[in-house]
Amino acid sequence: MxxxxxxxxxxxxxxxxxxxxxxxxxKQLGCLENSISQYQSVKAIGLKDAFALFKVAHEATSNTKNLYIATQNVIEEFAKDNVVYLELRTTPRSEEGMSEDDYIETVIKAIRENRFDGILVKLILSLDRRRSREEQTETLxxxxxxxxxxxxxxxxxDLSGDPAKGDFFRDIFEKARENGLKTAIHCAEIQNDAEVKNILEFKPDRLGHGTFIHTNPELWALYKQLNIPVECCLTSNVICLTANSYAEHHxxxxxxxxxxxxxxxxxxxxFNTSLSEEFLHIHKASKLNELELWTISYKSIEYSFASAEEKNFLRFSLEKWKIKNIKDNE
Ligand SMILES: [Zn+2]
Structure with missing residues (x-):
């Protein structure tokens, strides 16, 4: 498997x-060995400590040269893991010698100059919930x-960042939608019923995590009626202790x-994982067979922000792969 x-x-x-x-x-970007080993020996940490770890990567991508290399490497690694469609997300930020515009331009350049075959890459730009309404509006x-x-x-x-801090400003996301942008919002990573209700009522195109929705009957009923796709990040939740285990993941x-x-x-x-490993975890935890795993991948095409044409192409290639690789175990 x-x-x-x-x-x-x-x-x-x-x-x-x-x-x-x-x-x-x-390592390639000059990070010190001890900060890398601290970064990779993570087994179980709280959300707060996970956010502290991102500093290591932020220091590594604090100039356009490194940011370009980092973006290309990430695409390469996903491609090698047989990810055929990738939506990469990042929060535009400025550093000494790099403006927010430089940051976005560099990531775009790295994606456009992608040298790896068989992977289609799109970009989602994130608003950091820790920033003020004015700052988020400016970024939007x-x-x-x-x-x-x-x-x-x-x-x-996207709306991301430490879920214990900051706010979801609905009007900012309304404006994003009016301007033709899809919305993927980190939601219910921690218990925050009032905010979750607010986010659900906005009806984003997708939700990130959605850990604490089913725990509240009212929110759960509303969610089921809206039927918004949720991005489930199993290892991330297990390591950050918001899920007890893979088997008990929401x-x-x-x-x-x-x-x-x-x-x-x-x-x-x-979190030292790969998308293949996430599929393996769900196979083990939920006893899913090959066809069921393939179906998760196939259905994800629909939830993606790809164009209709791109979705058709992806569906076609997955169907072709299925005929070749899955014997009828329906
Ligand atoms: Zn996330």
Whole structure:
């Protein structure tokens, strides 16, 4: 099954650029050995400590040269893991000698100059929930400007960052939607019923994590009625202790109730995982067979922010792969 999960053409919809940097990339970018080993020996930490770890990657990508290399390496690693469609997300930021515009331009350049075959890459730009309303609005305006120049590449806006801090400003996301951007919002990573209700009522195109929705009957009823795809990041949640184990992960509720979800790595570098491993975890935890794993991948195409044409192409290639690789175990 390891080989099957590796070979399966996969769709990655929730991957943060900086959190996805591998040990090799960090080394290549000049990170010190002891900060890398601290970064990769993570087994179980709280969410707070996980956010502290991102600093290592942020230091590594604090100039355009390193950021370019980092982006290309992440694409290469996903391609080698047989991810055929990748939505990479990142929060534009400025550093000494690098403006927010430089940051976005560099990531775009790295994606456009992608040398790896068989992987289609799109960009989601993130708003950091720790930033003020004014700052988030300013970032959104910047994102809209770039989206208008690169509509094939920049497909959506995300809200991310420490879930214990900051706010979801609905009007900012309304504006994103009005400007043709899709929305993927980190939601219910921690228990925060009032905010979750607010986010659900906005009806984003996708939700990240959705850990504490089914725990509240009112929210759960509302969610099921809306039927919004959730990006499930199993290893991330197990390591950050918001899920007790793979077997007890809330994705079980989604499987049981036939609700829409995809599997995602979140931060494959920080959590030392790959999308193939996430498929293997769900195979073991939920006893899913090859066809059921393939179906998760196939359905994720629908939830993606790809164009209708791109979705058709992806569906066609997955169907072709299925005929070749899955014997009728329906
Ligand atoms: Zn995330």
């Amino acid at each position: 390891d080989l099957f999960c590796h070979k399966l053409p996969k769709i990655e919809l929730h991957a943060h650029l900086n959190g996805s940097l591998s040990k090799l990339t960090l 305006d910047r994102i809209i400007r770039f989206k208008n120049s690169f509509p094939d590449l920049i497909r959506g806006v 994705v079980q509720e989604w499987i049981k109730e036939k609700l829409p979800f995809c599997l995602a790595t979140d931060d494959k570098g920080v």
